[in-house]
Amino acid sequence: GENVEQHPSTLSVQEGDSAVIKCTYSDSASNYFPWYKQELGKRPQLIIDIRSNVGEKKDQRIAVTLNKTAKHFSLHITETQPEDSAVYFCAASIDNAGNMLTFGGGTRLMVKP
Amino acid sequence: EPEVTQTPSHQVTQMGQEVILRCVPISNHLYFYWYRQILGQKVEFLVSFYNNEISEKSEIFDDQFSVERPDGSNFTLKIRSTKLEDSAMYFCASSERAWGYGYTFGSGTRLTVV
Numbered sequence: 113g114e115n116v117e118q119h120p121s122t123l124s125v126q127e128g129d130s131a132v133i134k135c136t137y138s139d140s141a142s143n144y145f146p147w148y149k150q151e152l153g154k155r156p157q158l159i160i161d162i163r164s165n166v167g168e169k170k171d172q173r174i175a176v177t178l179n180k181t182a183k184h185f186s187l188h189i190t191e192t193q194p195e196d197s198a199v200y201f202c203a204a205s206i207d208n209a210g211n212m213l214t215f216g217g218g219t220r221l222m223v224k225p
Numbered sequence: 226e227p228e229v230t231q232t233p234s235h236q237v238t239q240m241g242q243e244v245i246l247r248c249v250p251i252s253n254h255l256y257f258y259w260y261r262q263i264l265g266q267k268v269e270f271l272v273s274f275y276n277n278e279i280s281e282k283s284e285i286f287d288d289q290f291s292v293e294r295p296d297g298s299n300f301t302l303k304i305r306s307t308k309l310e311d312s313a314m315y316f317c318a319s320s321e322r323a324w325g326y327g328y329t330f331g332s333g334t335r336l337t338v339v
Contacts (some may be wrong), residue, residue, distance in 0.1 A: 143324070144324050146328065155316060207323050207325075208281075211324075212270040212281050215268045217266075
């Protein structure tokens, strides 16, 4: 089955700096890659996603890049703010009847004011 | 914005007891899912449900687990005989269609088995 690895497990940045989180996946059939932000005790909230027919997507301070050949995708957050502090999960999915998401291990992002 | 609703928010049960976790997916969604998250760990897939049947399930989803959509609106997860290791946050999710469209998580049920 699919395996998603996520790095780093913790990331500490100064407010205003950029943060980059990287994920690799194992199943070349995966074609949907969402990123979730999870605050303590809350649900995973979708922040951005990318499908395999594009290589890059941007939404204000957040961007995601996908390299299908290398089977990796990355989340980029620019001009980080203290409210960006949370755990971020990447996930991968194959477009089939199951539509299961396989999650990475998570990155705890801490933005210091 | 439409939401996936889960009840109860917290359930405490004795080991060996049966529990039913309830979810109301978004009304026009066709795919339904259960995930679990043990404290401090990643979110793990349990089962997906489409067209009134299970479409995929993980190794975690053994004979102790079952799902049902009894009335066209609720989507339930039953754990027949709970074990201590079933303690986790259980998230229901639904999606409008395939390829991730509208994939939305509920706020979760924290299950504590004592």
